[in-house]
Amino acid sequence: DTEVTQTPKHLVMGMTNKKSLKCEQHMGHRAMYWYKQKAKKPPELMFVYSYEKLSINESVPSRFSPECPNSSLLNLHLHALQPEDSALYLCASSQEASGRYGTGELFFGEGSRLTVL
Amino acid sequence: GQQVMQIPQYQHVQEGEDFTTYCNSSTTLSNIQWYKQRPGGHPVFLIQLVKSGEVKKQKRLTFQFGEAKKNSSLHITATQTTDVGTYFCAGFSIPIKAAGNKLTFGGGTRVLVKP
Numbered sequence: 001d002t003e004v005t006q007t008p009k010h011l012v013m014g015m016t017n018k019k020s021l022k023c024e025q026h027m028g029h030r031a032m033y034w035y036k037q038k039a040k041k042p043p044e045l046m047f048v049y050s051y052e053k054l055s056i057n058e059s060v061p062s063r064f065s066p067e068c069p070n071s072s073l074l075n076l077h078l079h080a081l082q083p084e085d086s087a088l089y090l091c092a093s094s095q096e097a098s099g100r101y102g103t104g105e106l107f108f109g110e111g112s113r114l115t116v117l
Numbered sequence: 118g119q120q121v122m123q124i125p126q127y128q129h130v131q132e133g134e135d136f137t138t139y140c141n142s143s144t145t146l147s148n149i150q151w152y153k154q155r156p157g158g159h160p161v162f163l164i165q166l167v168k169s170g171e172v173k174k175q176k177r178l179t180f181q182f183g184e185a186k187k188n189s190s191l192h193i194t195a196t197q198t199t200d201v202g203t204y205f206c207a208g209f210s211i212p213i214k215a216a217g218n219k220l221t222f223g224g225g226t227r228v229l230v231k232p
Contacts, residue, residue: 040225040227042223043160056219105150106152106220108161109159
């Protein structure tokens with residue numbers, strides 16, 4: 001069982017819709033991440049939050065808007081997406097974003113599989 | 118920027134046989150992590166290697182970090198059907214902050230096991 005919970009597990013949306021992906025962890029981790037994963041590809045980093053502040057934005061289009069309401073929650077707001085944005089969106093957390101050896105172990109959620117029509 | 122490459126991309130293994138997957142970085146790494154992703158699943162952390170030349174074992178899995186900290190390998194002995202999945206290596210460059218505190222994933226090795 002994963003300790004990072006993501007909802008919804010599946011989402012189908014049209015290009016004009018607004019939706020949100022949610023992620024929650026109760027491990028006391030101070031870093032949270034959004035990754036995008038296309039089929040047969042590695043996870044691709046989108047955003048990093050460290051101590052509830054956005055520390056990395058990997059030049060992600062503005063139609064993706066992250067939000068970290070508190071240290072346990074991470075949202076990804078979606079608006080005006082394109083069909084090529086269809087992918088598995090993975091949330092992850094770690095104790096720190098930049099410890100002595102980097103992040104340490106990343107704990108991934110089961111992901112939200114997004115289909116944009 | 119930092120690049121992490123894995124070979125092979127695909128590995129078809131007969132059940133009971135051994136195999137090795139390799140990870141090579143274009144820059145010196147502070148550490149390297151390995152993850153396993155089952156089909157339809159999410160990446161699950163296996164191990165982190167930090168020291169030059171480090172070798173760690175987990176049952177049938179042996180992980181090695183190169184002396185120059187630019188490569189790593191994962192060796193699986195007596196492959197079982199439960200080993201099916203994609204194995205990703207991921208590393209941080211030195212110094213850590215130069216890479217924007219970003220863990221860079223390799224392309225993965227997709228392992229299929231023939232019973």
